[in-house]
Amino acid sequence: MLRIRGRFWRSVAYLLSTVPVAAVAGVPLGLLGVPWLLLGRRGLDLPQAVFLVLLGAALLAGLGPVVAVPLGAFERHRIAIMDERTIPSSHKPGRGLFGWYREEATWRELVYGILFVTVVPAAYFLFSLYLVLLTVVVTSPLTFGNGEEIALGVVTIHDRSQAWPYALGALVLVPTVPVLIVWLAGAQAFVARILLRGNGLVEVTRSRARLVDTFEAERKRIERDLHDGAQQRLVALTLQLGLARHDLPPGSPAAAAVTAAHEQAKQLMEELRDTIYGIYPQVLTDSGLDAALSELAGRASIPVAVTSTLTARPPTRVETAAYFMVAEALTNVAKHSTATRASVGVRLQGHLLVVEVTDNGRGGADPRGGTGLTGLADRAAASDGRMLLSSPVGGPTVLRLELPCG
């Protein structure tokens, strides 16, 4: 009982709150729809009508999203009035205004917006008419004055006694009002859920991100194991060989052998250190992205300037993704670009981490050329971000990575 009453009042609240929202959204959307409204005028010839149809479509498609996207965002939250569930957005975060136009979600929101200011008011109008009519008929015996006539649809009542049967009949219909309210609100919420819903992509990306997280955690574990185990033993062993080498008389056969062993062990130490570093750089865990990128720049074969305006550390997953992408990008620069210098810029733009790798090489980098570029784009996508590339022939090449920090 409580639940149903709850549903009724929720529906009432949902319908009532629709009115101001539709009124606000109706003004700009109505203005955009003016060419279509003009179609109803008489005396239009075919070219004029076609022009108006196209103009209306262009206006709605061009400017409609500016209204529809915020409206969609608001409506996704307002629907919680009905069942305490908001609708997750299927917009990709951080795309900005122009990103909207490339997303299916935007166009579904536009359809919702148009329905919201046309079909919804029409339905409300009909429902209000029904309410008014019902009220008038039910109360007609009380309000009936002598000598008056009341027109009830097809019949006209001339005195009070004639009004009673209609009034009683209408009284029977009164319980349909709450049912209609619940039904109307339910139908509206149903349409909203269809048009404004996340299309499942959010959940898929999240599980992909989880996979990336697991992968990174595993990398870190391997790094720790190698560092605490093999690397430490190897350094200790090389140290012993160094001591032995130092104590053997120079020129003796043993000295030559131990010297060779010491040198080989040193080389192995270096290789192992590089391998471990490639698996997961300690400096990234310890000191964050800035420091790790500076270290990476120091290892590059050409001078690389790192500038960062980060004031706080982004989430680990974002740091890791950004780091390995820059590593890959710098490897690309060294391999393909013939650049003599490069720069890495890191900044936070809204909730996006933006990383730009620029080089002064010959340009003409082509993602289809089988370089590491597609791998980079894949990596960005796995972190729900994206990669942009500008590489005119003759350079400079700018590689931009955008990773959401949320």
Added chain:
Amino acid sequence: MRVVLAEDGVLLREGIAGLLDRFGFTVVAAVGDAVALHKAVDEHRPDLVVTDIRMPPGFTDEGLRAAVQLRRAYPGLAVVVLSQYVQQRFAADLLDSGEGRVGYLLKDRIVDVAEFADTLRRVVEGATVVDPQVIRRLLRRDPIAPLSTREREVLGLVAEGHSNAAIAARLVVTEAAVSKHVGNILAKLDLPQTDDTNRRVLAVLAYLDSTTPS
């Protein structure tokens, strides 16, 4: 020379202790974390502390922070910090904590046993020693435009804390030539003219640091 050693890896700790022994240092305490390091230094008042940077419990820069604190608490104490990887901030923090008797080295340097022992001795005697790799990175980051190749080479060795005589021996030139190069470098970089190696190192490092985008 009495040494307190801090390194969390048991195998490596024993290895380094053996090395120090072999080269005539006396290891008065060998510990595995920063808290024990503080306690050991308070107790033994050594001439030299050799410590790893990454130690329990956090495995980040506990050793470095301990080194900076110990240098402040015991002004005459020589401190050498061993780092797994080059990090400029670490080097800068350490050098800022006082003048002379300080070293920042990559951990891998210990396997060149005689050179490592020699470096430790130089630090105890008052030198400032920064791992050549740190200097190389700093020098490579941003080309110091007005310097010739030879001057850059000399600058690197100056930053590593070598005296004019040592630089001359390395480059197989006369000390007078080195002295002239150093004079030119300091003039071109607008740094104060001095023969004091510590001051020279600090001035050059500060200069390199300031020209490097962090």
